Amino acid sequence: MENKEFHSGFVALIGRPNVGKSTLLNYIVGQKVAIMSNVAQTTRNKIQGIYTTDDAQIVFIDTPGVHKPRTKLGDFMERSTMSALAEIDAVLYVVAADEKRGPGDDYIINHLKDVKQPIYLVVNKIDTVHPNELPTIVGQYKDALPFKDIVPVSALQGNNINTLMNELVQELPVGPQYYPSDQISDHPERFVIAEMIREKVFQLTREEVPHSVAIDVTSIKREDNETVHINANIIVERPGQKGIIIGKKGQMLKKIGQMARRDIEHLLGDHVYLQLWVKVVPGWRDKSAMLKDYGYRK
Ligand code: GDP
Numbered sequence: 001m002e003n004k005e006f007h008s009g010f011v012a013l014i015g016r017p018n019v020g021k022s023t024l025l026n027y028i029v030g031q032k033v034a035i036m037s038n039v040a041q042t043t044r045n046k047i048q049g050i051y052t053t054d055d056a057q058i059v060f061i062d063t064p065g066v067h068k069p070r071t072k073l074g075d076f077m078e079r080s081t082m083s084a085l086a087e088i089d090a091v092l093y094v095v096a097a098d099e100k101r102g103p104g105d106d107y108i109i110n111h112l113k114d115v116k117q118p119i120y121l122v123v124n125k126i127d128t129v130h131p132n133e134l135p136t137i138v139g140q141y142k143d144a145l146p147f148k149d150i151v152p153v154s155a156l157q158g159n160n161i162n163t164l165m166n167e168l169v170q171e172l173p174v175g176p177q178y179y180p181s182d183q184i185s186d187h188p189e190r191f192v193i194a195e196m197i198r199e200k201v202f203q204l205t206r207e208e209v210p211h212s213v214a215i216d217v218t219s220i221k222r223e224d225n226e227t228v229h230i231n232a233n234i235i236v237e238r239p240g241q242k243g244i245i246i247g248k249k250g251q252m253l254k255k256i257g258q259m260a261r262r263d264i265e266h267l268l269g270d271h272v273y274l275q276l277w278v279k280v281v282p283g284w285r286d287k288s289a290m291l292k293d294y295g296y297r298k
């Protein structure tokens with residue numbers, strides 16, 4: 001068998017609300033949704049999912065600014081969107097076959113005018129229309145941007161998505177696998193959430209609490225579509241460290257929780273309830289068997 005080259009890159013998913021971006025991503029990524037914090041920081045965008053096969057890895061990112069109205073906030077978002085677009089390798093612009101092109105699309109198209117990377121027009125929900133109608137639907141968009149290709153799909157039924165993925169993979173540069181496949185698990189968020197809490201502990205307590213801190217995320221429960229309840233233990237070696245982390249009247253722990261929650265909400269795009277406890281486990285660092293349990297995998 002020949003040694004195939006590995007293709008990888010970052011792909012932005014753009015489109016008006018309800019055109020089926022999440023459905024498409026879920027279909028593509030399936031169970032393998034992974035959310036990593038380090039890239040979220042460099043792109044200032046939410047990683048929505050990572051698609052990994054033997055010969056490719058595609059990191060899908062959200063571009064929150066594109067559909068926002070023109071406000072001060074919108075301007076800010078716009079700047080981060082544009083800087084994020086500079087880092088991506090391709091754009092999937094998703095429209096719905098059962099909706100007419102609207103002002104939201106004009107806004108997006110306008111933003112994509114200066115984008116140099118290949119843009120694919122993904123016409124979703126083709127299961128809702130007769131094939132005869134497709135040319136008219138596509139006609140509303142096809143000259144608006146120099147699309148690399150126009151791909152009709154049904155994210156709900158999975159129609160033609162393989163075609164889209166194959167094309168996309170070929171378009172992406174030869175590159176590394178950015179994320180190990182084994183970080184993709186039932187709870188891919190777990191490790192990242194622990195890292196975010198740990199980061200706040202270090203930021204806020206400085207050298208008072210050295211590296212003898214482990215974070216144990218004990219539960220992540222999605223209550224409904226938009227709310228996630230997270231419980232975590234902050235594990236230290238000595239009672240004095242516990243005191244520092246809790247702080248006067250619990251103020252330090254409260255601050256750690258607030259800041260970590262903000263980051264986690266940004267990461268997940270959901271409302272988060274974060275409950276933190278501090279536990280003393282003397283000498284946990286020496287007990288190497290416990291390290292993995294406490295999520296300390298450096
Ligand atoms: P998003 O706002 O762009 O992320 O859109 P969603 O993925 O949340 O989808 C919005 C609605 O469209 C949901 O009710 C989906 O079930 C539905 N939807 C998404 N893709 C398709 C499709 O291919 N066909 C049909 N019939 N409905 C779809």
Ligand code: K
Nearest residue numbers: 017018019022
């Ligand atoms: K939605």
Ligand code: MG
Nearest residue numbers: 018021022023
């Ligand atoms: Mg969505």
